[in-house]
Structures are given as structure tokens and as C-alpha cells.
Amino acid sequence: MSSFEVIGGRPIKGEITPQGAKNEALQVICATLLTKETVIIDNLPDILDVKNLIHLVSDLGVETQKLSDRKYSFRAQNINLDYLKTREFKKRAAALRGSIMIMGPLLARFKKAFFPKPGGDKIGRRRLDTHFYGFEKLGASFDFDSEEFFYTVHADKLKGAYMLLDEASVTGTANIIMTAVLTPGTTTIYNAACEPYVQQLCKMLNSMGARINGIGSNLLTIEGVSELNGCEHRILSDIIEIGSFIGLAAMTGGEITIKEANTEHLGVIPLAFRRMGIEMEIRNNEIYIPPNQRYTIETFIDGSIMTISDAPWPGLTPDLLSVFLVVATQANGSVLIHQKMFESRLFFVDKLIDMGARIILCDPHRATVIGLNHETPLKGSIMTSPDIRAGVALLIAALSAKGKSIIHNIEQIDRGYEHIDKRLRTLGAEIKRI
Structure with a gap:
């Protein structure tokens, strides 16, 4: 069984092309x-x-x-x-x-x-x-x-x-x-x-x-x-990987351009990230994420807490909720993440709590995240990837965290993300397979 060793706290920078879906x-x-x-x-x-x-x-x-x-x-x-x-x-x-x-x-x-x-x-x-x-x-x-x-x-x-x-x-x-x-x-x-x-x-x-x-x-x-x-x-570019790269750039304060992003097929994904306060520019078939963002989560018009939830297409895909949850840990403000489809997909939040995130797991389907506003970084930890999407969310957390993290069971991540360690190193990430 392989693992990732990650030294976090480094902003990513550069261009990346998503894999096929x-x-x-x-x-x-x-x-x-x-x-x-x-x-x-x-x-x-x-x-x-x-x-x-x-x-x-x-x-x-x-x-x-x-x-x-x-x-x-x-x-x-x-x-x-x-x-x-x-x-x-x-x-x-x-x-x-x-x-x-x-x-x-x-x-x-x-x-x-x-x-x-x-x-x-x-x-x-x-x-x-x-x-x-x-x-x-x-x-x-x-x-x-x-x-x-x-x-x-x-x-x-x-x-x-x-x-x-x-x-x-x-x-x-x-x-x-x-x-x-x-x-x-x-x-x-x-x-x-x-x-x-x-x-x-x-x-x-x-x-x-x-x-x-x-x-x-x-x-x-x-x-x-x-x-x-x-x-x-x-095959189209993978919209889940595109969303993962957007979240990674925001969490690390990085600056990236996502090439061949098939922007006409992203549905509400850009809107959902903007509701999290994340800025992006869509340039024809590319997405540019500017650096050093301190993003603030919107509230609803009546001032109530923002809810990010999955829904059948053209609603937000459930495969990205794990990424939205980890991105929220460093936001300014609070958000309720509501995973309607799967009852065990939020159970990885205990690992984020160990890293210093402020999360309340309300029940198997809902978690409230109180953002740290990039004032207190997450701290490195040893953790195990339970599934593909939670695995990449933990990887994003580790890349933004202070210190060293070890992620075990990365075969789960490899099931859905192509040579992710090699590709992240081209963006300046310090990650190696052990």
C-alpha cells in the first residue's frame, strides 16, 4: 500500500490540463x-x-x-x-x-x-x-x-x-x-x-x-x-478534477490557469465557488484563478447561512461536495454542506478536525463549517483516504496545511486522479509517493 508525503503551505502556480472524464x-x-x-x-x-x-x-x-x-x-x-x-x-x-x-x-x-x-x-x-x-x-x-x-x-x-x-x-x-x-x-x-x-x-x-x-x-x-x-x-475534460484544482488554488493561495476546461459543460460549479467567495476568470475554454485570495462566503438574501448542497444535474454534482467542504475550512464565514445522496461521504471530517478545522458534523448528511479566514492554517497530520473524493479533499487540506502530512490508502485517489502527485509537482507542490 502506497502513501503520499506532503509538505504543505506552498502556493501552487502554473498551468494544468485536466484529465479525461x-x-x-x-x-x-x-x-x-x-x-x-x-x-x-x-x-x-x-x-x-x-x-x-x-x-x-x-x-x-x-x-x-x-x-x-x-x-x-x-x-x-x-x-x-x-x-x-x-x-x-x-x-x-x-x-x-x-x-x-x-x-x-x-x-x-x-x-x-x-x-x-x-x-x-x-x-x-x-x-x-x-x-x-x-x-x-x-x-x-x-x-x-x-x-x-x-x-x-x-x-x-x-x-x-x-x-x-x-x-x-x-x-x-x-x-x-x-x-x-x-x-x-x-x-x-x-x-x-x-x-x-x-x-x-x-x-x-x-x-x-x-x-x-x-x-x-x-x-x-x-x-x-x-x-x-x-x-x-x-472524452470531455473531467469537471470533478477541474473543480478540485479550483479548490486547491484557493486553499493554498495559488495562481493557476486550467486549460481545456470545457467551460460550457461546468453547469453551476463556477457559481457555487463564487458563492464561497472565490474569484475566477473564465477565458474562452480556460479558467484563471488569481493568487492570494481571502475569500468570504456569501449569505442568503435574508442573512441566513449559505447552504451548498448536491442535486441532480444541472444541480451541483455530489462528487465535489468534499472539495467545497475542505475549501470552506479557510474561508471567512460559515456554510452548511448538505450531502443528500450518500450517507457516509462526510465521515472523513474527523480527519480535518484533527488538523484544526472547525466543523460540526450535524448528522450523516450535513456538516457546518466555520471558516478560519486563513488566519490559522491547518496543521499537518497522518490520515487515511476512505474514498476517491474524500481522498483528494484530504490532499488539498494537506497541501494547504503547515508542516508534514502522510496520506495512506492513496490507491483510492489513484482510482480517479491521473498521476496526481507528478502533475501537482509541476505546480510547485511538495509531494512524493512513499
Whole structure:
């Protein structure tokens, strides 16, 4: 197990380009299973979750070829469904939650799929009901082996249908879309997730010959086709990493320019940071964060404490709330962070409290942060990363803190952030892998 050793208190400075979007990458890799033809995907991030998914689909029979550092070709001509029943597949797939999205393409193309209960971040209950509700509406049946923790989905025949999703699940929506594009008839998905990742998946599928209307809205209409072609697709920059860099610059008093920021796809993220008092300039497709900011959190019009909370897109993504929380520890003012979706994602705040942050954990979903106004720096500490997003929040805290910090279990950070230590060193951060 590796760790980061961080010497904090150094403002970062320079230019940085975000990696490709992790969440989009997992969806579009799974979508390559929908066709026998070659699919080329560019700007894939070099992170553990993506590499593990590429290995998994390769073992399933997909011919994969690395064309350059971030560019791969996929050809799913000969799929071995028997591999899905092996102990090796169960172990690999259970460790990677995003691989649940192979079920939709396999069900659409082969009328059956198998999958273990997925793992991933330990951030609370993450149910799969939306996925299976969509499969059932299209005519599939599923069984769950409670002893093996193994799902089986099968259908003699699929048919398009109307469905109203109980929640706007991103992976659930993606799975249903990938099933519906090869399902005869018209499928209407209401309350669909409409994150940029889902929009990108739909655009890629349409370039392969799918017929998806309503892209960017929560109402999708899909006319099933008999087969899909190959395509070339480029992944967007990762908006979670962009938000992480904004927070890191503000916390350390740094000055950075974020290149290729896909600013038209950031939604309310810039507004949310401005409510925290953080200044930024959006210059075409770049974001500039000026140095030495002493940011003051806004209040609501009636003077009540600001609340930063997650919501389905175009609301604020829950993946950035950990970053907002740690940024607030050095703000002037107070803020209530309300994590609505996951009940365990705020449990890392005890580590920030040990570093000197003033935080009241109200309950599993809410934390009140009383900012230190950059008057008292956080102090270095020894801590363990519980999940990807909390891990990078702790890394931001360590880089702003006075003294040395050690962060263990950084494999969690590596799952979502590409060579983060090397890239931060180019900005002047003192960080090394031990």
C-alpha cells in the first residue's frame, strides 16, 4: 500500500490540463460492447478504474489496442459470455462499481447478462433498483443469488417501453439507454439523468447509428435499431478534477490557469465557488484563478447561512461536495454542506478536525463549517483516504496545511486522479509517493 508525503503551505502556480472524464470513460468503454465494429476512444484518463475496466472487457473477449497514451481501439466481435460466470470475473467486477454498465449492452446484444454485487467507494448505500427497473420495463427478468451475491438478467425478447425512473441515476440511465438503443420499438425515459457524461454517451451512440432524441434533458426518446456501427469518440475534460484544482488554488493561495476546461459543460460549479467567495476568470475554454485570495462566503438574501448542497444535474454534482467542504475550512464565514445522496461521504471530517478545522458534523448528511479566514492554517497530520473524493479533499487540506502530512490508502485517489502527485509537482507542490 502506497502513501503520499506532503509538505504543505506552498502556493501552487502554473498551468494544468485536466484529465479525461472518469465517469464518461467508464460509460463509453462499456458501450463498445454494443457493436462488432471497431470503436476508437480518445482522451481516456490513465487511472486505475479505467485500466481495470479495460482489462475486464479484454478478458470478456473485446480486442483492445493502445494507440497512444490516452487513445485506445476496442472491437467486441467475439464475446465469451461464459467468462461472466467465472470466479475471476466476479472478483474483478465486484471491485469496480462502474463495470455494472456492461449489463445493458450485453442484455441488448445477447439477451442475457451476469454480474456480481458491485463494490467501489465506501460512501454508503448505492442501490441498483433503477437499473433493474429499466431492464424489466424493456421485458427482461432478473434473479439475485443472495449466497453468491450474483445477479442474472435475461430476456427472450425485448420491446421498447415508457418508463418514469424513481431517481435520476447516472449509471442507471446509461445502462437503460445502452439497452434501449438495440431494443425494437420506442423507449421513453422520463426523469433520466442528464449529466454531461450521459450527453456524451448519447452523442457517441448516435454517431454509431442510434436514434436518441432529447439529449441534455431529462426526457429521452429512443427508437431502437437493429445494429450499431463503429465510431471515433473523444472524452470531455473531467469537471470533478477541474473543480478540485479550483479548490486547491484557493486553499493554498495559488495562481493557476486550467486549460481545456470545457467551460460550457461546468453547469453551476463556477457559481457555487463564487458563492464561497472565490474569484475566477473564465477565458474562452480556460479558467484563471488569481493568487492570494481571502475569500468570504456569501449569505442568503435574508442573512441566513449559505447552504451548498448536491442535486441532480444541472444541480451541483455530489462528487465535489468534499472539495467545497475542505475549501470552506479557510474561508471567512460559515456554510452548511448538505450531502443528500450518500450517507457516509462526510465521515472523513474527523480527519480535518484533527488538523484544526472547525466543523460540526450535524448528522450523516450535513456538516457546518466555520471558516478560519486563513488566519490559522491547518496543521499537518497522518490520515487515511476512505474514498476517491474524500481522498483528494484530504490532499488539498494537506497541501494547504503547515508542516508534514502522510496520506495512506492513496490507491483510492489513484482510482480517479491521473498521476496526481507528478502533475501537482509541476505546480510547485511538495509531494512524493512513499
